[in-house]
Amino acid sequence: MTSKKQVPYAALKRIFHEPNRLAIMSALAGASKGCSFTDLRGACALTDGNLSRHLKVLEEEKAVHIEKAFVGVKPRTTATLTDDGRQRFMVYLQALEEVLQAATRAIQSEPPATA
Amino acid sequence: MTSKKQVPYAALKRIFHEPNRLAIMSALAGASKGCSFTDLRGACALTDGNLSRHLKVLEEEKAVHIEKAFVGVKPRTTATLTDDGRQRFMVYLQALEEVLQAATRAIQSEPPATA
DNA sequence: AGAATAGCTTTTTATTGCAAAGTACTTTTT
DNA sequence: AAAAAGTACTTTGCAATAAAAAGCTATTCT
Numbered sequence: 001m002t003s004k005k006q007v008p009y010a011a012l013k014r015i016f017h018e019p020n021r022l023a024i025m026s027a028l029a030g031a032s033k034g035c036s037f038t039d040l041r042g043a044c045a046l047t048d049g050n051l052s053r054h055l056k057v058l059e060e061e062k063a064v065h066i067e068k069a070f071v072g073v074k075p076r077t078t079a080t081l082t083d084d085g086r087q088r089f090m091v092y093l094q095a096l097e098e099v100l101q102a103a104t105r106a107i108q109s110e111p112p113a114t115a
Numbered sequence: 116m117t118s119k120k121q122v123p124y125a126a127l128k129r130i131f132h133e134p135n136r137l138a139i140m141s142a143l144a145g146a147s148k149g150c151s152f153t154d155l156r157g158a159c160a161l162t163d164g165n166l167s168r169h170l171k172v173l174e175e176e177k178a179v180h181i182e183k184a185f186v187g188v189k190p191r192t193t194a195t196l197t198d199d200g201r202q203r204f205m206v207y208l209q210a211l212e213e214v215l216q217a218a219t220r221a222i223q224s225e226p227p228a229t230a
Numbered sequence: 231a232g233a234a235t236a237g238c239t240t241t242t243t244a245t246t247g248c249a250a251a252g253t254a255c256t257t258t259t260t
Numbered sequence: 261a262a263a264a265a266g267t268a269c270t271t272t273g274c275a276a277t278a279a280a281a282a283g284c285t286a287t288t289c290t
Contacts, residue, residue: 007160009138018278019132022214023124030221037237045122050279052239057277068238073287075237086222093218099137100211106145107205133247152268165248167270172246183269188256190268233290240283245276252271259264 008102011095013088015061020046021054025081025089028064034080055079063088123217126210128203130176135161136169140196140204143179149195170194178203 016025023044027035035043041051055077058064063085067078081089131140138159142150150158156166170192173179178200182193196204 007138007158009134009159012134012137014134014277017132017134019124019127019129020278022127022218023122026214026218026221029218030224032225041237043122044124047280048236048238049240049281052237053278056239075286077238086225089218090222093215093222096211096215097219099141100208100215103137103141103144103204103208104212106141107201107208109145110147129246135247156268162249163269164250164271167268168247171270190255192269231290233288235288236286238284240281242281243279245278247274247276249274250272253269255267255269257264257266260262 008095008098011092012099013092015057015063016089016092018054020044020050021058024051024054024058024079025063025085028079028081029086029089031080034065034067034078037077037079040079058085061085123210123213126207127214128207130172130178131204131207133169135159135165136173139166139169139173139194140178140200143194143196144201144204146195149182149193152192152194155194173200176200 016022023046024040027040027043037051037055040046040055041048044051046054055064055066058079059066062082064079065082067080069076069078131137138161139155142155142158152166152170155161155170156163159166161169170179170181173194174181177197179194180197182195184191184193
């Protein structure tokens with residue numbers, strides 16, 4: 001029976017760890033006023049369907065807040081980070097940094113390979 | 116049609132980006148002589164089944180080399196990084212670092228939330 | 231009017247992380 | 261000697277989900 005040991009990698013919550021969501025979160029982290037669907041799609045190089053899906057996941061986790069409005073006749077969806085989402089993202093980033101440093105140390109401690 | 120733009124997050128290859136495999140790769144990166152199945156299982160806090168599966172994935176991708184031998188009467192599986200695996204892992208780590216720095220910059224440039 | 235485009239959402243498909251069960255042994259224990 | 265309990269893995273099966281495809285709905289172009 002493998003007891004659940006405390007390994008730092010466990011802190012890499014999937015909700016943020018997925019590359020595309022990491023991109024979305026990063027884009028939103030730098031935009032206090034939020035980002036429109038279209039901007040995010042461009043910034044993260046995502047298809048409409050994927051962006052929609054990822055945003056919904058992030059919204060369900062209450063990491064982002066989605067607002068739908070009309071600008072003139074056109075619909076506009078705007079995503080912003082929630083306070084909680086920002087907080088949790090920072091925790092994730094710290095965990096990521098630790099993991100990255102450990103990995104970097106490990107790989108640098110070894111010679112590039114021999115015989 | 117969303118053209119495949121060059122976004123750094125694309126470099127976060129899934130093969131390494133999965134938390135448990137990241138743990139495995141990091142452990143192996145620090146062990147030029149390789150790690151036994153049992154050691155890895157302990158170091159990464161994985162169940163037998165999961166470790167087996169992840170190792171197979173890494174082996175299929177030729178990122179690790181698996182050697183099976185008998186020590187006395189007992190079987191022993193030893194995993195080592197391949198040169199190519201090490202190389203690709205370093206590329207992944209560099210991408211991860213860039214992504215992390217971008218995210219950290221973004222989140223620090225914004226106030227902890229208002230209104 | 232009909233076709234194309236914009237801005238999304240929903241559904242389908244394919245992958246895969248993970249737990250549980252299985253295999254093939256060896257080493258006790260009774 | 262037979263049964264029970266380990267050890268060291270592998271295989272199977274399912275539930276979650278990322279990505280692709282298909283669907284809206286409304287507007288603008290021709």
